[in-house]
Amino acid sequence: MTSSTTKPTRYAATTRALHWIVALMVLATIPVGVIMLQDGLSRDLRNTLFILHKNGGVIILLLVVLRLGWRARNPAPPLPDSVPPLQARIAHLAHGALYALLLVMALSGYVRVRAGGFPVEMLDAIGMPGLVPRSDSLAETAKWVHATARFALVALILAHIAAGLNHLRKRDGVFERIWPPFGRGRV
Template structure:
């Protein structure tokens, strides 16, 4: 089985791989930018990147979720065991939830803390939350644990994808690969 007839549509694949690149850059940027001793210029550049790409990711995940609701993926190949289907569904729901939660928590942490988000400020969007240190601290804690959770979940997700693509070669990986190319369903 090639899996080609089970492939995700082109917009879903473009969104998946585009977001994958951005998320895989945003997470390490988030962990590195809060370290002491990396130097102010690098820290500022990473904060600028992280906050603004994070906001873009919220927009992209909302578009992606809406697209997925209108275009549900084809069923997995019949030989995939039930527990793996369940694990895949649960982890995908958790990834969507975290990709929505993380930018919102980040936004609240920054705006309640009284700091800028350059892209939104340039668009003239007023702060949607009040200036409040306790609120900023709560959002910071949520963002921190969410960051650990999404990094762990992505490690499992990438491990499972590699297992399907490299070891089992059962057509599951090629549902989402290549990022662009002819749509087959």
Template sequence: MTDTAARRYSTGAMIFHWLIAILVIMNWRIAETAEHLEGADKLVVFGYHKAWGMLILALTVGRLLWRWSHPVPPLPSGLKAWEAKLARTVHVIFYVLLVALPLGGWLASSYGGRPVDFFGMFTIPVLPVGENKDLSKSIFDAHATGGSIFIYLIGLHILGALKHTFIDKNGGIFRMLPFGKA
């Protein structure tokens, strides 16, 4: 294994990373669009948001299984202690949000008595929690707040990758790409 390969994530990790990243950003935009709609149109667009969220959850489970079975490269040398701690903390929060946001959305939908249609292929049933419209709304509000936090953390993550790549010149972004010097 070359020195660069030892510092680079595996191909599977890269595929999971970029696929989930694209879907999360896309799904955030879908939710933002739905917020500005009314009536049946709003429900249809939020239906897609929920289906994509469940796909993100399934991919995240796959990504976690992959991560536990494939070694993660070490952080770039030369990071300050606070940078390494921040990087690890943000990654943990990412995984928590990648699981909690879809589960929270499913739970809120379940309290609202609404199953999740998965792109017309099948229906994900409501969880056995009974209906509680007030609790459904509260969980959806928390879900929206969590989504906003997630977007800000994605911005921080992107800024960190760019800083490490172009200012520190330690190959930051190339650790998650199949090209370039990691």
């Protein structure tokens, strides 16, 4: 039981919901991005995967921007004292890098598609014009950024998941800051 004067020890329900929705979407978007580029797929399957990947990526972008706006007003609760300051600093930097890489991935994907003259079905449906000029060289640069930054994103996500599972194993209260995804949960 917490009183109204006790400092929060876990993320707000909105933060937790956004974390797990974005996490699931990113964990699905990466393999879809890799599979859709493989040889031997039928045209229909490739098109479906491209549509899922591009539009899912745009939704991730919107959710990350929403999350950053929400975070600016709702800072992370203080970590338990058992977490050494250096580890807390590294975790803070890693979380910042995760946000930055998600933005780089989503924006470079958008630029690659729009500069290449391709559709983003969801945005086309609401009549949103392309925000970048049609340019093959810009599309190629964005394609390179997208294909390169994914290695950093995957590496960081693996390290992040390993750290999260390590906290779960140690039962030091850090995993419970972000879990369960919805509702009040155990405080």
